[in-house]
Amino acid sequence: MIAETVCSAVSAAGLGIAVVTAYRKRFLSAARIAAYALVPVGLVMTGVVGWLADTAFSPTAWAGFGVLGVAWLLFMTTRAVERRRGGGTRAERRAAERGGSDAVAPTASAPSLGQGSRPAARPAPSPRAGGSGDDFSDIEAILKKHGI
Incomplete structure (x- = not known):
């Protein structure tokens, strides 16, 4: 009984705030406040508030x-x-x-393509003679481009 009264008072106060907000020509905000204000009354009418009160005590x-x-x-x-x-x-x-392992076919993940189905792969590129200095050459080029 008390929970229903509190919810009704909260809804009435919220609707009052919505009216004041609409009077100030903020209709979108007023509609949003009115929607929030109607939620407690809806919960009372569906019986959720009574169920929660019975559960809480x-x-x-x-x-x-x-x-x-x-x-x-x-x-x-x-x-x-x-x-x-x-x-x-x-x-x-x-x-x-x-x-x-209890796998049914442990070799099932191995590729099963034959040699004739695809062209031969390109040979791996040969390593550069410069060593580790070539690894940073592209970074140096970017830094020089930006004047650093």
Whole structure:
């Protein structure tokens, strides 16, 4: 009952501010303020405010939130311990210890193209004789271009 009264008062105050804003010829802002002012009344009319008030003052609801918090804490703790150990499930750890993978076709990622399907690749360019000085030649050219 009190929550509904507070929501109605907030909506009335917001609509009053919207009227003053519209009087100042700021119609877009007035429409936005009116939209925000109508939200609390809409929540009261749909029953959301009553449901929240019943939930906020219910010891059973708070106990339920406590149980959910403990469950979340257990999930996070087990994940942290699992990451620290460096393992996933028991089957994954056993497979890692054996050293084998359970892949169906371990060589499937190897390319299977023959020699005749593509032209021969170009030979690799020969390394320059200048050594590491040539690595910075393009940078030096850019710096000289900008006068640095």
